Amino acid sequence: MADKLMDKIVSLSKRRGFVFPGSEIYGGLANTWTYGPLGAQMMRNIRNHWWQSFVVSKPEIYGLDSEIIMSPKVWEASGHTSGFSDAMIECKKCHRRTRADHLIENNLKDVKVEGLPTEKLDEIIAENKLPCPYCGAFDWTPARNFNLLFETHIGIVPETESLAYLRGETAQGMFVNFLQVVQSMRPKLPFGIAQIGKAFRNEITKGNFIFRTLEFEQMEIEYFIRQDNWEKHFDEWKELMWNWITDLGVSPAKLRWREHTKDELAFYSIKTEDIEYDFPFGGFKELYGLAYRTDYDLKNHAEKSGVDLRYLDPTTNEKFFPHVIEPTFGLNRTFLTLLIDAYIEDSGRVYLKLDKRIAPYRLAVFPLVRNKEQITNKAKEVFDLVKDKYPTAWDDRGNIGKRYFSQDEIGTPYCVTVDYQTLEDNTVTIRDRDTMQQERIKIDDILKHIA
Ligand code: GAP
Numbered sequence: 145m146a147d148k149l150m151d152k153i154v155s156l157s158k159r160r161g162f163v164f165p166g167s168e169i170y171g172g173l174a175n176t177w178t179y180g181p182l183g184a185q186m187m188r189n190i191r192n193h194w195w196q197s198f199v200v201s202k203p204e205i206y207g208l209d210s211e212i213i214m215s216p217k218v219w220e221a222s223g224h225t226s227g228f229s230d231a232m233i234e235c236k237k238c239h240r241r242t243r244a245d246h247l248i249e250n251n252l253k254d255v256k257v258e259g260l261p262t263e264k265l266d267e268i269i270a271e272n273k274l275p276c277p278y279c280g281a282f283d284w285t286p287a288r289n290f291n292l293l294f295e296t297h298i299g300i301v302p303e304t305e306s307l308a309y310l311r312g313e314t315a316q317g318m319f320v321n322f323l324q325v326v327q328s329m330r331p332k333l334p335f336g337i338a339q340i341g342k343a344f345r346n347e348i349t350k351g352n353f354i355f356r357t358l359e360f361e362q363m364e365i366e367y368f369i370r371q372d373n374w375e376k377h378f379d380e381w382k383e384l385m386w387n388w389i390t391d392l393g394v395s396p397a398k399l400r401w402r403e404h405t406k407d408e409l410a411f412y413s414i415k416t417e418d419i420e421y422d423f424p425f426g427g428f429k430e431l432y433g434l435a436y437r438t439d440y441d442l443k444n445h446a447e448k449s450g451v452d453l454r455y456l457d458p459t460t461n462e463k464f465f466p467h468v469i470e471p472t473f474g475l476n477r478t479f480l481t482l483l484i485d486a487y488i489e490d491s492g493r494v495y496l497k498l499d500k501r502i503a504p505y506r507l508a509v510f511p512l513v514r515n516k517e518q519i520t521n522k523a524k525e526v527f528d529l530v531k532d533k534y535p536t537a538w539d540d541r542g543n544i545g546k547r548y549f550s551q552d553e554i555g556t557p558y559c560v561t562v563d564y565q566t567l568e569d570n571t572v573t574i575r576d577r578d579t580m581q582q583e584r585i586k587i588d589d590i591l592k593h594i595a
């Protein structure tokens with residue numbers, strides 16, 4: 145059932161222009177995907193909604209748009225060049241590589257492997273004689289750590305001097321620019337710096353559609369606080385994160401918080417909890433993370449750069465490194481979760497019950513018939529009235545039933561039809577995606593109705 149659901153979502157995504165396989169005309173490139181016309185609009189809607197919720201509506205949170213390529217020293221100071229790696233094993237028969245933790249997780253459902261040392265992973269694989277997922281052989285090399293950062297080179301200087309990395313998380317942009325934000329905005333603690341942007345990881349295992357990809361977008365906040373009240377802020381952010389995703393309609397019964405064990409904590413964190421979603425592939429998996437990063441990052445950057453990154457409290461004159469609570473939201477996983485959670489099949493009808501703020505189109509406008517100029521012109525007037533306010537679809541193909549079917553499948557909340565009666569009294573029918581009820585309303589009331 146679960147596999148079928150994913151097959152349906154992948155197929156609908158491709159057929160209707162949400163997500164296409166990356167580089168498909170060249171045979172594809174694993175773990176890369178293109179967001180099509182509807183996907184690009186939906187991604188934009190999620191970004192805008194997140195920015196509105198956490199930056200525009202929160203005066204103590206400042207937006208940022210830092211660069212993807214930063215000095216390689218950033219990644220040395222942050223610990224990513226040494227600590228940001230996956231344990232890989234290679235099959236000696238077919239020479240394909242795979243992540244040791246995923247091999248174990250895919251075969252032994254109850255074993256938690258995150259953060260275990262490579263020797264322990266080797267032991268579990270050997271004890272359970274876990275075979276190669278590609279050729280079935282059981283002949284592995286020992287697990288070896290493999291760095292996830294993508295390397296690149298700048299200019300034409302010798303390789304060792306030109307080495308740079310594509311950022312592995314947006315978070316470092318916030319730490320590296322901490323002082324500039326403090327000097328330009330003069331914020332008082334607690335305050336946050338937020339950004340939305342691409343991050344890159346050299347992931348080499350099964351991606352499960354857009355769940356795990358080489359490039360993806362993060363929506364992250366570094367929330368700077370005093371150390372003594374970190375637990376209060378942690379709990380507040382837990383609530384804000386939960387409310388944000390459930391307010392978008394994702395079923396709370398399919399979400400849960402899970403705290404990282406000591407073994408699986410990232411190298412920078414002393415407490416992390418993930419919001420997990422019950423995905424159709426393999427059950428509960430990480431959707432978002434909430435980490436208490438202490439003062440690890442600012443301290444390290446201060447030490448390695450030689451620049452004093454301490455915060456000067458304007459009232460007490462104390463100088464100290466603020467501590468950090470980091471709520472991190474994956475944009476692509478949000479997109480995937482919303483699609484899966486919204487997918488409904490009901491008596492042969494397929495529809496996406498997407499929140500109207502997120503659906504690619506807020507409404508669709510139909511002229512009842514195609515060959516009647518007055519109706520088409522009136523429908524164009526209606527389209528022009530709404531198109532600058534909301535993404536709006538236009539459809540004059542086939543019959544009305546087919547058009548409803550087509551808009552339901554992409555989650556359009558409202559369909560407005562201009563018919564003969566419109567020409568007489570300036571009213572239209574407006575049909576609700578979820579109830580399938582139609583109402584007659586005045587053209588002047590459309591915007592109010594769909595707001
Ligand atoms: N700054 C903290 C950080 O980067 P993370 O748990 O490694 O933490 C944050 O990543 C979020 O980014 C995850 O919760 C997930 O939503 C998303 N994410 C991580 N790796 C991803 C990948 N390869 N593909 C898609 N999304 C990913």
